[in-house]
Amino acid sequence: MLLELHVWGPAFSLPSIDAQCLATMTYFSLVLPKDAWVLVASSDPSVSPTNELPALRSGATWVSRFRNIVDYLRQYSGGEWDLDRDLTGGERADNIAFSSFVESRGQSLVDLSLYVSSQNYWDKTSPAYGAILQWPNQWILPPKIHAQAKLRTEHLGLSSLDLEAIREQKDREHSAAVAAGKIPKTLIRNPRETVSTLLSKTSQQNQFRLEALTAEFFEPLESLLGHQPYFLSPDRPTTLDCLALAYLSLADIPDLPFSWLRDAMRSKAPGLTAYTDRMRRHHLGLEVKVIDALSATSTSSTSSPSLPWQAPERASFATLGKTLYDTLADSTPILKHIRLNNRLREAALAPHSGLSGKESKAVSAYALARKHDLYLSIGSVVVSLAALVGYMAHIGLVGFSLAEQEVPSGTDPDPDADIDAVVDAGQVGDFLSML
Template sequence: MVLELHVWGPAFGLPSIDPECIAAVAYAKLTLREGSWVVVASHDVSKSPNTDFPALRNGPTWVAGFKPIVQYLQRHSASEHNPDEHLTERERSDTTAFASFLRTNALPLLDLNLYTSAANYYQATAPAFTALLPWHLNYTIPPARREAARARTQHLGLSSLDIDTVDDSPTEDSFSAGKKNAGIKDDQGPAPYRQSLLPFARKKGLRNLLSQPEYAARFKLDALANDCLIPLDTLLGDDEEKELLLHSPHPTTLDCLVLGYLSLMLYPDLPSSWLADTIKSRFPRLAQYTARMRDLTIGSEDAKASDLMALNDLRGSPELIAKGRKELGLVLPWALASQPSIAGTAGSIVWSIATKLPLVNRALVPDPIIPQPGKTPYVPNDTLLTSLTAFAGAVAAGVLGAAYFVQQNPNPGDVIFRNENAAAPRFGGFGDFGDAGSAMAALGNQLDMEAQWHREVELQRQRSNQTSDVEVNVGVSAQEGKGGVGLKGETHVP
C-alpha cells in the first residue's frame, strides 16, 4: 500500500508552510523508494492523532509528528536505508539535542517572523493560507495558528511587533508648511523628496527604518537570532569540505529537520525580511548549506496551490496523474487530495465551532503542555467526545434554524429596519461633484430637517388653537342653556 504523507500545503516556493512538514517531505524523499509514497496537501486535521501535520497514513494507521514519522519509516519496508545508521554515539546525541534545540529556539523565530509581525502576517502568511484552505477555514485556522504563535512568544517581550507598519510617505518641509499656514501662496511647492543614500534596501530613509517595530526591538531580535544560528553555524564548522552538519557522506535526519526551519527563514518574500537578511549577511555558510540541502532533498520546484488544484482536476489513472505532474513541473510525488462532501464540510464547520467552546475545546484538542512526572494526563473517553460533539452540532443547528425561522416569520410587533433608499436608484445629485458636492448635499439635508421641524411646530400650534376653540364654544353653549336660551354649540375648525 502506498504511504500518504499529509502536510500543510505549499507556500513561498516550498513544499509546505510548516517547518516539520518540510522536514518530513525531505526525509521521505531521501529514504523512501520512488512510487512507494505520495505527498498530500491537506487541511483536515481531525484524522491526525495530534490534530496537526505532518501526519503519515498507512492504510488505517496514522502517525503524527516528525520524530514519530521518522521512527515509523525506519522500520518500514519501503525505506531504502537509514540515514542515521553510520552515526557515532556522540552524533546521535547531537541529533537528539539539536532536535529539541530547534523547537526551543528556531520555532520562536519563525513565530515572530511569520505570525507575530503584523506586516508579515497580513501581507504574506495570511494570503498564503488563503490560497491553501477552503473559504470557511480561513476564518479559523490562520487566526488559531497566529494565536498559538503569540502564546509561544509572549514571554519574549516582543509584542511591539504586533502592530501595523508606520506610513513614511514624503511630507512637506517645514518652510513650505509655515508659508501654507500663514496663507502665503507657495509657487515653488515643497522641496523635492530625495531618496536616502543609506543602504537600507527598500526603505526610504532612516526615520522609516527606526520607526518600524522590528528595528525598535532589534537588539532582542538579534539576541534571539544569535542564540539559534550561532550553535548551528558552529556545528557546521569552517571546513570547506564539510557540506553537512555531521560527518556523514549523505544528509541525516538532523539535516532534514534543520532544512525545514532554515528554509522558512530564508526563502519567503516578506515585507519585513530582518531574519533572512541576518542569515545572509552574518551567517552566509548557513545560507549556502540550506540551498545545498534543498537541492539534495526537496528540490527547487516552485509548487503553488494553483498547481495542486489543477492536479485535482485530473481525476483518473495513476499514469494520468504522473503525466499531469510532469506537465506542471512538479518533482515531488504530489497526490490528489480527497474532495470533501457537503456533510464533511458541515462537520468541519461544526468542529471549528466546537473547538472554540471552553469545555469542549479541552476535550477535543490535546493539551500541548507536558504533564509533570507521575501526573496522569487528562484523556477524555470516547463517549464524552461523542456526546460533546453531538451537543455542539445540535446547538449550532438549533441557532441557525431559529435564526432562519425568525427571519421568515416575523411577529407583527417586531421592529424591522429596511433601507428603502438603498434599493432606489439615484440619478445625479450633489454627490456627483466630489467633496464640495457632498458638503452642499449635507447642508441641504440640514435645511430640509429644519423646515420639517418648523412645519411640525406650526401644526402642533394649530392643533392647540383648535382644541381651545372647541372648549370655548362648548362652554358658551352650556351657559346659554342654563339661561333658557337653547343655542346649539358649534365647533370651528380653522
C-alpha cells in the same frame, strides 16, 4: 502498501508553509523509494485523528508529528528506513541535542517572522493560507494559527512586532487616561499612527533583542556545519539536516516586507545560506507552486521530481458540516473545555504519543479528572438553580407574581401582599447567602 503523507500545502515557493511538514518531506525523499509513498497537500488537520499535520497514513494507522513519523518508519521498515542508523553514540547524542535546539529556537524565529510581525502576516502569510485552504477553513484556521504563534512567542517579550497589539495597547492606555480624568475632555484626541511609523519605532525598540535571538540560533549551527556538506556526517544527511533545512528555508526563502530574519541569516551565517540553497534544490525543489500540489499534474521543470504529489480530495458536505460544528463547539465555553480534555486524553493514549506508559496513564488520568470536575461544576450549578426556583415557589414569590397578573379587573388587590413580598424577598436573599 502505499504510504500517504498529509501536509500543509505550498507557500513562498516551498512545498509547505509549515516547518515540520518540510522536515518530514525531506526525510521521506531521502529514505523512502519513490513508489512507496504519495504526498497529499490536504492542508486540513482534521484528516488526522490527532488533528495535526504532518500526518502519515499507513492503512488504518495514523501517525502525526515529525519525530513520531520517523520512529514509525524505523519500526515499519525493520530499521531500513532509518537515516541515523550509521551514527556513533556521540553523534546520536549531538543529533538529539541539536535537533531539539533547531526545533525550539527555529520555531520561535519563524513564528516571529511569519506571524507576529504584522506586516509580514497580513501581506504574505495570510494570503498564502488563503491559497491552499478550502472553504470554510480559509476563514477559520489562519486566525487560530496566528494566535497560537503569538502565544508561543509571548515569553520573548517581542509582542511589539505585532502592530495590532501596539494599537490596542495605545487605545487601552488612552481610554484609561480619559476615564481617570487625566486628560481634559476638550483635549481628548486619539491619533492613529501609520504602519511605517509604527514599524520604524518597533524596529528600533526590538533591534538589539532580535540581533541576540538570531545570533543565538545561527552562529552555533554555522560553527557545527563548518565546511562539511552535512552537519554530523561527511557523506550522508541525518534527521538534524531535515529539521535544519526546514526551519532555515522558512527563514531565508520567503520574500517578506519586513525581512529581518532573512537579512540576519545572510549576514551572520553565509555558510548556512549556501547549505540551505543546495539542499533545497536537491530535496524540495527550486520553486514549488500551489498548482503543483493541488492538481498533481504540473510538469514544471523547476518543481522537484522527487515529490510524488497526489491531488487532495474535495471536502464533502459531511466534512464541511463537521468543520462548522467543531468551530461552533470550540467557541462555546463548556463544550470547548470538554473537547480539549477529550483531545488531551486521546493524544496521551495514542500509540505514538512519545510518552512512556506511566506518563501516558498520568496525563490520561489528569484529563479524565478535569472532565469529571467540569461535569461536577455543571451539576452543582444546575442543582443550585433548581433549589432556588423551588424555594421561590415554596415561599410563594413565584406564585404571587402569577397571581398578580391574574387579578380580575375591578377587584382591589390585597395591600398586605406587597409587605409579604418584601419579607419573602428578604428571605430569598438569606437563602442566596447560604448557597
